[in-house]
Amino acid sequence: MPAPDFLPALTGSFAQPAAENPTVDMIEAAYQHHGLHFRYINCEVSSASLADAVRGARAMGWAGFNCSLPHKVAVIDLLDGLGESAAIMGAVNCAVRRDGQYIGENTDGKGFLESLKSVVDPAGKSIVMFGAGGAARAIGVETALAGARAITVVNRSAERGQALVDLLNDMTDAQASFVQWEGDYDVSTGSDVVVNATSIGLFPDVDARIPVNLDTLTPGMVVADVIPNPPRTRLIRDAERRGCTVLDGLGMLVNQGVISIKYWTGADVEPSAMRDKLESIFGG
Numbered sequence: 345m346p347a348p349d350f351l352p353a354l355t356g357s358f359a360q361p362a363a364e365n366p367t368v369d370m371i372e373a374a375y376q377h378h379g380l381h382f383r384y385i386n387c388e389v390s391s392a393s394l395a396d397a398v399r400g401a402r403a404m405g406w407a408g409f410n411c412s413l414p415h416k417v418a419v420i421d422l423l424d425g426l427g428e429s430a431a432i433m434g435a436v437n438c439a440v441r442r443d444g445q446y447i448g449e450n451t452d453g454k455g456f457l458e459s460l461k462s463v464v465d466p467a468g469k470s471i472v473m474f475g476a477g478g479a480a481r482a483i484g485v486e487t488a489l490a491g492a493r494a495i496t497v498v499n500r501s502a503e504r505g506q507a508l509v510d511l512l513n514d515m516t517d518a519q520a521s522f523v524q525w526e527g528d529y530d531v532s533t534g535s536d537v538v539v540n541a542t543s544i545g546l547f548p549d550v551d552a553r554i555p556v557n558l559d560t561l562t563p564g565m566v567v568a569d570v571i572p573n574p575p576r577t578r579l580i581r582d583a584e585r586r587g588c589t590v591l592d593g594l595g596m597l598v599n600q601g602v603i604s605i606k607y608w609t610g611a612d613v614e615p616s617a618m619r620d621k622l623e624s625i626f627g628g
């Protein structure tokens with residue numbers, strides 16, 4: 345029996361611990377701005393309870409949910425299928441109900457790709473990416489699927505860096521290579537896009553410096569940072585001073601919200617309501 349009209353459709357986040365989550369304010373701001381009869385609820389779900397939580401979402405007909413660490417991998421066995429990039433990454437941060445089935449997607453990389461496409465088409469481009477964790481994996485896979493020609497993964501730990509490079513070479517058409525991060529990295533002149541996908545610069549370590557030779561950042565390059573808080577990281581400010589086109593991590597986060605809401609509600613929402621909400625939390 346369909347739910348009565350007066351009940352909003354439910355979406356939310358399964359996390360442990362359910363820390364203060366700006367995504368809640370961001371998504372709710374979009375629902376309110378567009379008069380969408382949906383709610384987004386922050387739920388604390390332990391690893392032991394994840395299966396029950398997913399069964400609960402099914403029972404209540406949730407339109408979908410986000411899940412963060414440590415659930416991004418474990419949730420896969422509880423879902424009915426995976427989108428293409430989530431299957432390659434082996435990680436899901438967004439479950440979407442389609443025809444009564446829950447399909448796992450990963451919006452981390454898709455949100456980044458949307459930001460990137462606003463300034464450059466990644467097809468045929470050469471990307472330098474610092475980091476090899478979850479965000480880097482998502483960005484690497486999504487930009488590779490969008491046709492990036494070459495992806496250089498620069499990471500402190502060789503094991504994680506090489507694993508990401510192997511994944512990209514095995515599962516996509518991009519040519520990936522690994523560089524061990526030692527001292528200041530020189531970005532080569534043919535690079536089109538430089539991405540910080542590490543946690544360096546995240547609040548409260550806002551003065552932390554990315555080990556990169558700033559003299560090798562040139563005006564033709566796009567420099568992107570995944571750090572959403574603060575939006576204007578040290579890297580973004582330094583790259584801007586050198587005339588690069590810059591993309592902050594807030595745009596990536598907002599775009600994830602836009603994509604999730606499209607998945608859950610079918611609606612195309614206006615990013616500005618969400619960006620305004622996040623800027624009121626993090627500062628512009």
Ligand code: NDP
Pocket residue numbers: 452455474475476477478479480499500501504505541542543544546570571572593594596597598600
């Ligand atoms: P992980 O812990 O999975 O990976 C962290 C990465 O950062 C690793 O590659 C790690 O290197 C590297 N790193 C951390 N500290 C240093 C350091 N001092 N020097 C060199 N390398 C370092 O984290 P995630 O990938 O999940 O998240 C990374 C960042 O991305 C977070 O700050 C998060 O806020 C942000 N993020 C932003 C999103 C957005 O929408 N804007 C979405 C998702 C994440 P090593 O392997 O050597 O340890």
